[in-house]
Amino acid sequence: MSELPALPVTFRPSRTRAVLVSTGVAILVVLTTVVMLLEQLGPGERLSFILTGALIFGVLLMLARPKVVADETGVTVVNIASSRRLAWAEILQVNLRPGDPWVFLNLSDGTSLPALGIQPGIAKQRAIEDARALRALAEARSTGHPEEHQG
Structure with missing residues (x-):
């Protein structure tokens, strides 16, 4: 990207x-x-x-509630009945594999968090683009040099 x-x-x-x-x-x-x-x-x-x-x-x-909001300090994952705030450093990997119903975030505590805000249901290509964008943001922000990656 x-x-x-x-x-x-x-x-x-x-x-x-x-x-x-x-x-x-x-x-x-x-x-x-x-x-x-x-x-x-x-x-x-x-x-x-x-x-x-x-x-x-x-x-x-x-x-219809799910969304993923990324900002300077981290990510807020809003799912159907829950919401969780994550620092960028907590996100080790952003996954959307073929057949997955939504994105999964692999976290530093060894768990995986579903992020229903990015799901390939009706708009598969859009979900793939969103997952790539979130992955790129997580990789850029976890390195500790976010200022190099701002556009």
């Missing part, structure tokens, strides 16, 4: 996020519209349908 991305940079599966959010909105709107058109339903039944649509929308929003 010839030039590193400017920091801060956010990696997220934009197409997947767009599909999840628009699907959630569509489900909520359709359920609410249908329930209001069905005259035989009482207020309690209508409310339960609308709340079900809102719950589905909420779950889809949670699935």
